[in-house]
Amino acid sequence: MTELPPLGELLARNERSVVHLSLRDTYCDPAEAKRVAAWRAGHRDAPPIRRRGGGRSTRTSPIPSPAG
Numbered sequence: 001m002t003e004l005p006p007l008g009e010l011l012a013r014n015e016r017s018v019v020h021l022s023l024r025d026t027y028c029d030p031a032e033a034k035r036v037a038a039w040r041a042g043h044r045d046a047p048p049i050r051r052r053g054g055g056r057s058t059r060t061s062p063i064p065s066p067a068g
Helices: 008-015 029-040
Strands: none
Touching: none
């Protein structure tokens, strides 16, 4: 198996995209049950669209899934 370079080196090579990984102390918070159920049903919150010059707009429809 090939050994991976250190994380800092991998991040330094990144030119176009970033992945955000969030870890939580707990899951299945009752206060989020409705939102989690919607996510499991396929609803995805669309983040605001960033425009050049700092202007912002919001999406009017959900982000499509890769299959559809």
